[in-house]
Amino acid sequence: MEFPYLSSLIFVPIFGMVVVMFLPKENHKAIRWTATIISLIPMLVSFWLTWDYFVNFSGSAAMAYQEGPYSWIPSLNVQYLLGVDGISVPMLFLTGLLSTLSLLASFGITNRVKEYFAFFLLLEAGMMGVFVSLDFFLFYVFWEIMLVPMYFLIGVWGGPRKEYAAIKFFLYTLFGSIFMLVSILILYFTSEPHTLNMLTLIETCPTLSHSLQMVCFIFFFISFAIKVPVWPFHTWLPDAHVEAPTAVSVILAGVLLKMGTYAMLRVSWPMFPDALRTLSFWIAILGVIAIIYGALVSMAQKDLKKLVAYSSVSHMGYCMLALAAFSSVTAIAGCMFQMVSHGLITGALFLLVGVLYDRAHTREIAAFGGIGAKLPVYSGIMIFFSMAALGLPGMSGFVSEFMIFVGAFGALSKVLVGISVLGVVLGAAYMLRMVQRIFLGEFDKAKWGGLTEINFREIVTVAPLMVLTVAIGVYPAPLSNLMRATLENLVTLMAR
């Protein structure tokens, strides 16, 4: 038997959590380093998987590294079934990388250190699990498991309104999960023999009646849309992002949001092509609203972190627009690129906001000005990522946005795409306004004279993200080749 790479992605963090729990409570240093070093293992495994998948498996759409199906709960025909393809591999890569970087960025946590790092590792296990599960039961379990550490991470280590934000996040997501559960049960009882195997269901579901497809599709959509979040289900996001500690915001923006779009591509899109065709126009509308609306609201923000949070709404809107253009490989590839790219860029922006907040103890944009003169390196990095976020060519955001637009332009209403292009200018407007008000202009020496430059550890946390942002922007071909076969297969499935 081959080494169970995918299971190791899930169980190494869980093992790490157990180890951390046995460490002495006062030894913060040991806890931090143990957690970080253990998280290196799934990170390296995910890197290796990406490489190996690219070399050996990217030519076909079949599942790679499949584990199982092992019977788990025989009476319900629940199986332990893991596997990855071209849409999950990039997500695993992102999860592995961002988890380690976030742990590294969490060294400033001093309150209940042990619990924090234990929860974080549990969170990583849950995220990995979602991206590798091919059985609905398993998928649902991981989807829900993640809520628990997230709830506590926001609720205990968060900002002033942490309880409100944590409960809102938890209940909102749970509310969505109920719809998913109902849908899963419908699929279970309509399949013959009863199964929860996603691969089988993808084959059989399109034969369901149109009305049943619609019900299941909409239920899944509500559940996933809350996670993305799609307008108008997005209001948990600014609260959760702003109140969460820096590293948790990074994970939230970098990985959790992508689970929504990932699940759409994995589950509801290929399973219910009839319903997708009926509703794609409305999904596109929701995407366009999110793009423009998110950008406009970002522009009005006074809090730096909230600005970045709302920019996520806008950027995930691009993903929805791409998903609505399901007949175009270019658009779907653009969606995947956007998921990766947004994870890198917004992850980095949250890290950088955290760096500034740690020093200035405020995130009020108006409180700053001319910081560029005092912190040249920090400002350079921040401006770099602002440019990346507004879609500057040479960086990953441009590639993804361009692919989405080109794909959607051919597959959807041209006027609709024409409107959504406005998001590009609005994006530039809110990012540059922020850059100007924080970094340019006169420097208030009396107020900010004591600010210190970004330190080595903090640079280490953002440097890999910078490298990847540029690498994907300059040479995206490897990533697109990695996903191509899978995406072409997906598009055929969705065109059934």
Add this chain to the structure above:
Amino acid sequence: MTEHSYLIALLPLLSFLIIVFFLRWKEMLSAVFSIMIILASWVMSIIVLIETLARHGEPYEAYYKFIDLGSFVPEIGILIDPLAAVMLLVVTTVGASVEIYSVGYMHGDPRFSRFFAYLSLFLFSMLGLVLANNFFMIFIFWELVGLTSYLLIGFWFEKVSAADACKKAFITTRIGDLGFLVGLFLIAVYAGTFNYGGVFDQISAGVIPAGIVTLIAIFVFCGAVGKSAQFPLHVWLPDAMEGPTPVSALIHAATMVAAGVYLVARAMTVFVGSAEASLVVAIIGLITSFMAASIALVQNDIKRVLAYSTVSQLGYMMMALGLYGYDSAMGLHSPGFYAGTFHLMTHAFFKGLLFLAAGSIIHAIRTNNIQEMGGLFSKLKLTAPAFIIASLSIAGIFPLSGFWSKDEIVATASHHPVFLVFTLLIAFMTAFYMFRLCFLTFFGEPRDKEKYEHAHESPKSMTYPLVFLAFLAIFAGWVGLPWLQNGFASFVYHGEPYHPHANWWLMIISTIMAVSGIGLAYLMYYKKSISADRVAEKFKPLYTLLYNKYYFDELYDAVLIRPVMAFGRLMWRFDAVVIDGLVNGTAWATVFWADMKQWFDKWIVDGAVNGSGWIVRQSGNIGRFLQTGRVQSYTFFALLLVVLVSLFKLEVGPQEREVGWPVLTILLAVGIIFLAILSRTIGRQPAGQETKQEEHV
């Protein structure tokens, strides 16, 4: 060399990276290194140009696939044809001059190294733009050029005006890029490729519907309108003068702003495919040119006058290209393409020179305001002649560069009366405002004595580039002399090679316009036989309008910027109140529902349980009362029962109705007795006992 011409662009990128990562703290080394690099690029550009000439303009193309998704295959590649080869040389020439000049100009600046890093990054972007072999790649570098322009305009970012200006420049040009993007989408969908050759072939073959070609042309032109600061997106360029002067010379006069013209020239086949779009280009060009020239007449900031002059000249080129497209679409021959690209080249040299010379003046006298200058000719022995040579060139005086290229633009317009009249008028205005600058700056009495006393000629690193560019401002135009058999026109052309011929009448007329413009400036600002103030007073409303640049900034602020910002704030309120209100409202409703349930539980459900207990207990009380243990009571009830039964018996029968009320009376009587006894019994019970029982229940 041609096959390695990508190095021309990549070397400056290398220079940028090395300065940023290794040479940041070594100022002189950064400067020397980046100058060496740009000189290497310059030499390579010369070789490439020679090789292209040797190939008789045969294009060279090489590329790799940027993304390969089957249907969507954008490329990254290079295309060396005569237009690109000439443009490479122009960019590297001005780039090298500016970098050398900057050593003196930026001396002592705390971010000296960074300046050279940014300049190198700009040159990389600009050269990449020139080298691009497809629309996708030109867009990438198009945006990168925008980024470096942003960084360089905001180089002195502590100045609030510079910080405002760089943001304005980026966003304004990005509005144009929006159109460019849509044009790209149309190209992708209808042509299926971004490659210049591939797109042009399909347009020439008529595969793409004519209406779509027009749309593509107009949307692509939107990009050019932004970058080349054409009406109505010209507002950013004058503000961009907040950047250091070498930046204004390189980016905002000679190269980046020329990129829009370059794009239109590149995509000429698209414009030739659509007469309507070409006419739009020509009209926008003319409006821009006239409007900017008229604003330049009254401005007092030397750099802003030059900025408006740049806008005006770019409009000139646009107009020539647009007219070429229009004429070609109509099947006519036109020198427009040659005129536009030729003027692009000569303008780069003399406008670069004008800015560098203006920088030298500012460096000397520490002000931008020409009203505080005067009499500087004797102090600036090299700068002043250079500036005047460039002014003569831009005014179109024989035999300087500008004369030859401007003459071709006039020739292009000569078939279109309206365009011709305005073209000549603009030529007149150009000569006037340039010499207004010259006379106010270099001649007459110094108006600010103190500043004049401290004025001094700039260091050699600044003046030598001036001399070099002055040389080009005089002679560069000679490659396009109408008598040359193998001149510029037979090298850079679109479609068929154009053979220029000298049109003496036009040459004479345009020279008259230029000379009279200079003459008027001489009379007003040197001889002072016509008072400038009196003229301004006489045309007060017009003067105010021009002085305030037609109020474009105020208009955009009121119509666009404020409403968008306000709309953003409104959306935020909407988000917090309506959408989040719905979420929180749902939560509140759930809690309220739970409270209601609790109330219902406590009072209705529990109430029913407790209530039934109470009823049982009360009936028990009644039962207990009946069990008195007295024979009289039992007898009484037995009797009562007999009476009642017999009464009910009576009911049966035909007289049922009449019996009704006595029965009721008896029942009432019995009830009263019953209640009377009941109340007595309850009243007799001790209070404590009852409470205990209640608790028990």
